[in-house]
Amino acid sequence: MARVIGIPSEVKDSERRVGLQPDGAAELVHQGHEVLVQEGAGVGAGFSDSEYEKAGAKLVSTPGEVFEAAGLIVKVKEPVPSEYDLFKEGQELFTYLHLAADKGLTEFLMQRKIASIAYETVELDDGSLPLLTPMSEVAGRMATQAAAHSLENTSGGAGLLLGGVPGTPAARVTIIGGGVSGTEAAKIAVGMRAVVRVMDINPKRLAYLSDIFEGRVDLVTPNRARTAAYVAESDVVIGAVLVAGAKAPKLVSREMVASMRPGSVVADIAIDQGGCIETSRPTTHSEPTYIEEGVVHYCVANIPGAVARTSTLALTSATLPYLARVAESGIEGAAAADPVLAKGLSTLGGELVSEPVAEAHGLEYSRYEANEVSG
Structure with a gap:
């Protein structure tokens, strides 16, 4: 027809x-x-x-x-x-x-x-999302780039280079959600020589990530106390939680964000599904960040639109x-x-x-x- x-x-x-x-x-x-x-x-x-x-x-x-x-x-x-x-x-x-x-x-x-x-x-029979995957890949990679830029003093950040240089510590990046976007965010963070941790509730996914990262990433099964402790010590938190078609759960509370060092960064990839960080609200490429609880927030709802x-x-x-x-x-x-x-x-x-x-x-x-x- x-x-x-x-x-x-x-x-x-x-x-x-x-x-x-x-x-x-x-x-x-x-x-x-x-x-x-x-x-x-x-x-x-x-x-x-x-x-x-x-x-x-x-x-x-x-x-x-x-x-x-x-x-x-x-x-x-x-x-x-x-x-x-x-x-x-x-x-x-x-x-x-x-x-x-x-x-x-x-x-x-x-x-x-x-x-x-x-x-x-x-959705395919195996649960994968063929039309979301390519944009999740882009968003995950770009979220790490954006976080690295947001850590710079000129962006309101703490003045940290994500990978550091010899003699200085690298930034600590915690990624919540080990799906497609979280995995891609981790790849870029590892490539930029950050210290990277990925949290996911699926043991099979963690086993898969263990294979592909070959020990270069800490892999953690989260609970509320563990999440709070890891967020507090992170320079960057990337929210990459997906529940297909549903509103994203709020896994990082305002109190957790407030516990981060001033000038730290959160990037919420899940913002187009409502966000998984309590302090997140949608931003645009024209005004991509804001500061709340002393932390730089990058919450652009159409991240791939920049490329x-x-x-x-x-x-x-x-x-x-x-x-x-x-x-x-x-x-x-x-x-x-x-x-x-x-x-x-x-x-x-x-x-x-x-x-x-x-x-x-x-x-x-x-x-x-x-x-x-x-x-």
């Missing part, structure tokens, strides 16, 4: 990624679909309008033209309130949503009867095969045919079909059953 697929420019602060790169547009056009791209949508990621035209996409000048003509909207970040009026009732949306941290957006999608699939909850080309290439390479299925069958049909995509289904026909989001906001939800949906 031929579809009209819309690619609007992202409007979140300093968000330069784009939902589809030109070669992805070429693939969808080859499959018989029409691709509408807002002029300039790919420029921040290094993709010119002419590249999209050569790929067979049609350029339009305003977001209104994209939303008016397209049945399927493909984005990177969740819609913001300034975009809500652009949506038509019954439209389809394929993007990161992070609804557990945004009740207003959840209710809007239900009211407007938007059929939506969230990239971050598309838009790398991030767009990584993201759209992962999303394109799934997008092709959604374009062919629609969100409802694609979810019915593919249990991987069904895991990512968030709203459908005015109903919330994600249990973790419903629990986060105290909303009713309808259990999705693929065999109840006609193809």
